[in-house]
Amino acid sequence: MKIRNSGIITIGVTGGIGSGKSEVCNILKESGASIVSADDLAKEIMETNREMKRKLVQAFGESVYLADGKLNRAHLAKIIFFEDTSNRKINAIVHPYVLRRIRQIIQKEKARGQSAILVFEAALIYESGADKMLDVVIVVDANEQGRIQRVMERDRVSREEVLMRIKAQMAPASTVRKADFVIRNDGNLRELESKVKFLFRLFMKMISSTEGGRRS
DSSP: OOOSBTTEEEEEEEOSTTSOHHHHHHHHHHHTOEEEEHHHHHHHHHHHOHHHHHHHHHHHOGGGBOTTSOBOHHHHHHHHHHOHHHHHHHHHHHHHHHHHHHHHHHHHHHHHTSOEEEEEEOTTHHHHTGGGGOSEEEEEEOOHHHHHHHHHHHHOOOHHHHHHHHHTSOOHHHHHHHOSEEEEOOSOHHHHHHHHHHHHHHHHHHHHHHHHHHHO
C-alpha cells in the first residue's frame, strides 16, 4: 500500500453482493470523499460507446439492447449471473473500457493539484485488474446469511437467485487475503460508521504525511 500521487489517495471498495460496500461508500462520501461507481461507469459506456455496443451485439446478439438503444439490463443480468462462459466474455469486453475511464478520472483529479480521497466502488476490482492502479483496496465482508437476507429484501428475489449471484463472484476468502483493509459488516449501522470513519481519518493522515514530506 503506497500513495502514488502526493495529496491524492485512490481507494477501491469491493466485496461480494450484499456485503454492504455501497453503504461503506455512502459513509465515505458523507465524510468528504469523492465516490465513483464502476458499475455506473460500465453502464454509461455500454450505452454510449459505439465500439463497445458493436462488440456486445456481435457476442450476445441484438437482445442486449432495447429498441431505444438502452441496455437491456434484465437480459444482461441473466448473462452475468447465470452463464459462466458468457460472464467471462462480457467482462473481457467491458473491463478494458472501464479501466481506461478510471485511469482518466485519476489523471484528471491529479491535474487539479488538490488534496483528495477518490473512491471507486466496484464489485470486480481484482477480477478486472483495477487494483493495480489504486493505492488502497478495502474489502467489505459479511457472513453469507446476512448477505443473502440483504439482497432478498433489497432486490425482492429468491434465496436461490441470490445464491447463484454469489456463486458467480470471487470467493470472499480470496478477496480478503488480497485486501489492504477488511471491514466486517456483521453488526449495525453505527458499528459500520465507526469502522469506516476510522479509516477515513487514517487516509487523511496519510495524505497530510505525504504533503508534509513534499514541502520539507
